[in-house]
Amino acid sequence: MNKIIELKNINKIYKTKVEEIHVLKDISLTFNKGDFVSIQGKSGSGKTSLLNIVGLLDEPTNGEIIIHGEKVDYKNENMKNIIRNEKIGFVFQFHYLLNEFTALENVMMPSLINKNMTHEKAKKKAKELLSLVNLSNRTKHKPMELSGGEKQRVAIARAMMNDPDIILADEPTGNLDTETSNIINDLFIKINKERQQSIIIVTHSLELANLAKYKYKIENGKFNMILPTIKL
Numbered sequence: 001m002n003k004i005i006e007l008k009n010i011n012k013i014y015k016t017k018v019e020e021i022h023v024l025k026d027i028s029l030t031f032n033k034g035d036f037v038s039i040q041g042k043s044g045s046g047k048t049s050l051l052n053i054v055g056l057l058d059e060p061t062n063g064e065i066i067i068h069g070e071k072v073d074y075k076n077e078n079m080k081n082i083i084r085n086e087k088i089g090f091v092f093q094f095h096y097l098l099n100e101f102t103a104l105e106n107v108m109m110p111s112l113i114n115k116n117m118t119h120e121k122a123k124k125k126a127k128e129l130l131s132l133v134n135l136s137n138r139t140k141h142k143p144m145e146l147s148g149g150e151k152q153r154v155a156i157a158r159a160m161m162n163d164p165d166i167i168l169a170d171e172p173t174g175n176l177d178t179e180t181s182n183i184i185n186d187l188f189i190k191i192n193k194e195r196q197q198s199i200i201i202v203t204h205s206l207e208l209a210n211l212a213k214y215k216y217k218i219e220n221g222k223f224n225m226i227l228p229t230i231k232l
């Protein structure tokens with residue numbers, strides 16, 4: 001198996017003026033290449049906290065993260081930026097597309113920031129990704145001219161621009177109706193199957209969670225695998 005991300009004894013404690021909230025308690029987990037993982041849990045259980053730690057958007061209070069066999073050094077901003085830009089794609093509940101740019105330019109953005117390919121190559125690749133998410137007919141539209149589901153599909157295409165090993169999605173269908181959510185769900189399955197990209201999804205949607213190969217639930221700061229029900 002090909003380990004992509006390992007979490008070792010991760011704790012997250014938020015300290016406010018009035019209290020300390022111990023959100024994640026000694027969590028150890030491994031994500032492998034091609035894994036499709038869903039994370040469920042009650043509101044406030046720590047799902048986003050965990051995803052932010054996996055995506056290096058936040059630091060754990062203690063514990064280690066190892067990415068491709070290399071321990072993350074939180075003091076090393078350069079290392080964190082490289083991992084965030086090259087190895088991880090993010091999809092959030094809100095699309096965070098830039099309103100002044102077209103769908104095509106939004107998808108190209110990560111590679112323009114990374115400067116890892118020519119403008120022409122980036123354009124070609126962004127077009128291919130928009131075709132993958134069935135939006136070839138919307139490349140010149142700006143976010144205001146797209147529906148909610150279309151915006152989210154552009155955001156997914158953008159997350160894939162740098163060929164990340166892993167896509168982290170936080171409530172990606174949270175703002176969408178059932179029909180549009182199903183389109184997005186199918187898209188995640190397609191990406192995972194055809195491109196072998198690992199996907200970790202935080203969701204309240206049972207439908208989406210149930211598509212995953214590995215299902216977890218966070219309860220009282222602990223991570224528990226939901227085992228398949230065996231019919232006798």
Ligand SMILES: Nc1ncnc2c1ncn2[C@@H]1O[C@H](COP(=O)(O)OP(=O)(O)OP(=O)(O)O)[C@@H](O)[C@H]1O
Pocket residue numbers: 014015016021023041042043044045046047048049050
């Ligand atoms: N920066 C912070 N400072 C203090 N407390 C925080 C901070 N961020 C999150 N928390 C608290 O940590 C807990 C976990 O938050 P988190 O956002 O991870 O939950 P969640 O499971 O994603 O919730 P939801 O499903 O509602 O989005 C919550 O009780 C929240 O109030």
